[in-house]
Amino acid sequence: MTGFNTRAIHAGQEPDPATGAVIPPLHLTTTYKQDGVGGLRGGYEYSRSANPTRDTLQTALASLEQGTRAMTFASGLAAEDTLLRTVCRPGDSVVLGGDAYGGTYRLISRVMAPWGVGHQPVDLNDLDAVRAAVAPETTRVVWCETPSNPLLNVADIAALAEIAHAAGTLLVVDNTFASPYLQQPLTLGADVVVHSTTKYLGGHSDVVGGALVVADDELGEQLAFLQNAAGAVNGPFDAWLVLRSLKTLGVRMERHSANGARIAEWLLEHPAVGDVLYPGLPQHRNHEVAASQMSGFGGMVSFRLRGTDRASAEEAALRVCERTELFTLAESLGGVESLVEHPHRMTHASAAGSPLEVPADLVRLSVGIEDVDDLIADLDQALT
Numbered sequence: 001m002t003g004f005n006t007r008a009i010h011a012g013q014e015p016d017p018a019t020g021a022v023i024p025p026l027h028l029t030t031t032y033k034q035d036g037v038g039g040l041r042g043g044y045e046y047s048r049s050a051n052p053t054r055d056t057l058q059t060a061l062a063s064l065e066q067g068t069r070a071m072t073f074a075s076g077l078a079a080e081d082t083l084l085r086t087v088c089r090p091g092d093s094v095v096l097g098g099d100a101y102g103g104t105y106r107l108i109s110r111v112m113a114p115w116g117v118g119h120q121p122v123d124l125n126d127l128d129a130v131r132a133a134v135a136p137e138t139t140r141v142v143w144c145e146t147p148s149n150p151l152l153n154v155a156d157i158a159a160l161a162e163i164a165h166a167a168g169t170l171l172v173v174d175n176t177f178a179s180p181y182l183q184q185p186l187t188l189g190a191d192v193v194v195h196s197t198t199k200y201l202g203g204h205s206d207v208v209g210g211a212l213v214v215a216d217d218e219l220g221e222q223l224a225f226l227q228n229a230a231g232a233v234n235g236p237f238d239a240w241l242v243l244r245s246l247k248t249l250g251v252r253m254e255r256h257s258a259n260g261a262r263i264a265e266w267l268l269e270h271p272a273v274g275d276v277l278y279p280g281l282p283q284h285r286n287h288e289v290a291a292s293q294m295s296g297f298g299g300m301v302s303f304r305l306r307g308t309d310r311a312s313a314e315e316a317a318l319r320v321c322e323r324t325e326l327f328t329l330a331e332s333l334g335g336v337e338s339l340v341e342h343p344h345r346m347t348h349a350s351a352a353g354s355p356l357e358v359p360a361d362l363v364r365l366s367v368g369i370e371d372v373d374d375l376i377a378d379l380d381q382a383l384t
């Protein structure tokens with residue numbers, strides 16, 4: 001197999017046979033001429049079922065995750081919805097990390113629950129607790145997000161795969177934060193990789209999308225069935241944008257990781273800052289697991305503000321979010337530009353009052369690929 005960057009640029013992306021165009025064409029078409037009834041050219045019939053631009057992206061993504069099949073969707077949550085409805089039936093349940101993305105938790109606890117699918121949040125670092133929570137009869141999925149959003153916890157993918165498989169259930173890994181450049185969960189035993197391609201895979205904050213990647217053909221068939229039958233597909237232009245972004249994923253992730261590490265180390269020394277959550281720091285509670293399953297630590301950094309009490313620490317966190325100038329105050333992450341946000345009131349507001357609630361004094365940074373000295377200067381003035 002060729003290297004990651006070579007596959008990112010070439011997998012599924014032969015020059016166009018009709019014209020020689022080096023970049024795969026954007027196929028903005030809903031339907032395809034048939035040569036006689038049922039005489040399909042290349043299997044294309046209708047663009048919900050298949051579109052050449054989407055197919056190219058799916059082929060490239062499967063290659064980057066070392067899977068055999070990928071399916072792409074209109075959003076990360078559309079991908080998750082398709083996955084959950086494919087594998088869960090009424091009476092089944094999902095064991096998920098106690099710090100899963102708020103939107104994932106909302107989908108499971110408020111959309112799937114009324115259809116009879118249960119859920120048990122657990123601390124994925126406590127393997128005995130995971131083992132105890134997994135019920136061989138009813139647990140269909142162990143859902144792991146690593147590193148997690150926004151607490152940057154890291155779960156041991158290989159250990160979770162062993163527990164899930166011993167009970168006959170699937171291990172799903174949301175690989176959005178790491179991207180396949182830093183971590184390839186299927187090679188560690190995961191059954192399904194989930195992505196919000198809105199984040200690092202898209203990388204330029206200009207396209208919303210999602211993906212599922214598997215290495216099992218039968219599961220791939222079942223997921224592809226619902227991708228078409230429910231139809232939450234991404235459009236060709238959205239697929240094309242992600243495909244273009246994949247080509248620079250490796251160089252972007254190197255720079256995100258270098259900038260993230262510098263900023264995490266700088267924050268550690270700052271008197272206004274309490275805990276710094278970054279898996280690349282030796283003092284991170286899961287640093288060893290992170291170092292063994294990731295080839296770098298990415299650009300997501302969270303930190304807590306000091307205060308004399310809860311309210312003043314929250315005030316301090318809100319102030320930082322409002323004072324930065326280069327770091328734009330906004331939801332989402334993974335783009336080339338740096339963003340800052342307050343998870344408790346923004347991305348994770350839907351988890352308030354639930355077991356997945358996040359601390360109010362937490363600030364989350366999506367560290368971009370700007371010059372790191374400028375980013376540090378911006379944080380410095382915002383923290384002063």
Ligand SMILES: *Cc1c(COP(=O)(O)O)cnc(C)c1O
Binds near residue numbers: 104174196
């Ligand atoms: C954003 C995000 C999602 C949801 O993806 P959308 O594209 O916003 O639907 C899922 N998981 C993680 C970790 C995310 O950051």
